[in-house]
Amino acid sequence: MVRHGERGEGKVGLLIAVALVAIGIFLAVKIIPVRIAAYEFRDFVEEECRFAAVRKGDGEVRERILQKAEELRIPLDPKKLKLKRYSGEMVITADYEQPIDLSVTTYVFRFQVDERAPLF
Secondary structure (H helix, E strand, O other), X not given: OOOOOOOOOHHHHHHHHHHHHHHHHHHHHHHHHHHHXXXXXXXXXXXXXXXXXXXXXXHHXXXXXXXXXXXXXXXXXXXXXXXXXXXXXXXXXXXEEEEEEOOOOEEEEXXXXXXXXXXX
């Protein structure tokens, strides 16, 4: 079988594929650590909420959450962290926005934690 007119045009497709993979890797390196920190923070807040009954007070719980946010480099404003203790339930909410620099633009990652746990 003789093929005429083929001159290695697959190189353009390869360059496009490599560019797409590079963009994907760049975005993953920028976004995945922020998402991991957010989910780790959510797990920590959930744990603090569950064990709030054995803590000395809401001040201690608040301080531990703010320390964890600082450790994970989460820009949590203390005013946006709310702890409410009802007769049989503890509610913790936290909202924050974390800008992610993507060189071309800045994506603002918005995250809200809303945890509830019964008090024993």
